Amino acid sequence: MEIKEFEKMLASDRHQGNMEQIWDEKSSWFFHRTEKSKEKFENRLVFRLIRDRVLLQENSHILDIGCGTGRHLLEFSKYSSHLTGTDISSKMLTYAKEKLEKVSNLHLLHGNWMELFSKENEYDFVFASMTPAISLVEHIERMCFISRKYCMMERFVSHVDSVREEIQAMLGRALNRLHQNEKEYSYAVWNIVWNLGYFPEILYETEEYEEEKTVEEYLEQIECTKEEEKKIREFLKSREKNGKISSFHKIRRAVILWDIQER
Structure with a gap:
């Protein structure tokens, strides 16, 4: 396949419109949702690789593209004191400043990262996690250009939710994909990096957990007709306890790592 064919797999209908406005509006929800998480980022595959391979x-x-509220930057601060984060959402960066107020020598830059970073070999480690900011071949080329050592990307590959599985069985059809189900994206990134002449590695980690959501939180993630919504609402209400529905989740993430010096 030609490299442009793989580029088509990076595109998503979710990443349309005024992205700054979209993420500004999501910033409060995203921050409070992730802050509730008890997950220890130090245990994520990203940081296990960094420790094990002394990257x-x-x-x-270090540059974190699409740094959001600064969760990765906070962990990166344990390894280096030269940190730069960028995001298209100024409100996301406001939360990041709050989270990272005790981190010294930190630079948080607002705007389109492609316009902010164009100097060759400026960073030792260029990182991007779950961000729509990497959606073209030229974005991956720029990551390679501004790095002098490593590039790394983290992406969801699949997400199974036990309650959504039951809803699908009830309706007799597949629901719209969750944004965490992006297997094609990681496949495309690996192939693009390979076609650019590098030797990318792809590694996976699986996380299993239980989560509680409200009826409305479930419905806002499901595309359905009015008739289907009524059925789903009735089903969720039957599973509700103390205003919440408990479900089992299984998530798989991919980490793609490549060394700029090896071609």
């Missing part, structure tokens, strides 16, 4: 040093310059 970072105290003087490593």
